[in-house]
Amino acid sequence: MDKALQTMIDNMPEKTGRSLEEWKKLLKEHTFEKHSHAVKFLKQEHGVTHGFANTIVSLFNQEPGNQIDLIAKQYEGRESLYPIYQDLIEYVTGLGEDVTISAKKTSVSIIRKHQFILIKPATKTRIDLGFKLKDVAVGERLEDSGPFGTMCTHRVRLTSRADVDEELKTWIKQAYDMSV
Numbered sequence: 144m145d146k147a148l149q150t151m152i153d154n155m156p157e158k159t160g161r162s163l164e165e166w167k168k169l170l171k172e173h174t175f176e177k178h179s180h181a182v183k184f185l186k187q188e189h190g191v192t193h194g195f196a197n198t199i200v201s202l203f204n205q206e207p208g209n210q211i212d213l214i215a216k217q218y219e220g221r222e223s224l225y226p227i228y229q230d231l232i233e234y235v236t237g238l239g240e241d242v243t244i245s246a247k248k249t250s251v252s253i254i255r256k257h258q259f260i261l262i263k264p265a266t267k268t269r270i271d272l273g274f275k276l277k278d279v280a281v282g283e284r285l286e287d288s289g290p291f292g293t294m295c296t297h298r299v300r301l302t303s304r305a306d307v308d309e310e311l312k313t314w315i316k317q318a319y320d321m322s323v
Contacts, residue, residue: 151198159191159199166199167206177248178204204245213246221264228270230307231262231315238319259322260315261295270301272311274318285314 156162161169166185175181178200185196218225228251235242235253243254250263261273273288273295281287281297288295299311 159195167203170203217264221267255322257322259318272299
């Protein structure tokens with residue numbers, strides 16, 4: 144764990160009035176549609192500063208049991224896409240211990256220092272994989288960001304596990320490398 148993050152966690156009881164585990168327990172008692180809603184809740188209802196609130200929610204979302212409901216809901220009615228999601232997660236978590244997976248209501252952000260890919264089940268038959276790739280030209284498969292707007296620079300449409308091929312993994316690795 145990053146030294147600064149560990150210091151923040153160690154200081155949490157003194158600075159916020161509760162330990163990280165106590166904050167996680169509180170968050171588990173509520174339902175939030177977005178990461179930002181949980182951050183706002185901690186700030187407005189409990190007087191937690193933005194930095195601590197964002198850290199608490201991010202660490203809460205990193206625990207598999209806390210994200211499973213969000214991810215399961217994303218793939219309701221789209222179960223055939225879930226194996227593609229699993230293949231993507233298996234690959235990105237193998238890139239390094241500094242990869243964070245943050246599930247939201249409709250997508251999953253994959254973060255190093257910054258978000259470098261975004262996984263979104265876009266339709267019942269397609270996942271849109273958004274990338275942050277600076278100075279990389281668009282092509283036939285690696286498209287402009289499309290519906291992702293400024294959140295991503297590029298997009299690849301995935302409809303089967305075969306789409307998680309070496310070419311795609313090269314782009315994912317490139318985005319990971321750029322996110323330092």
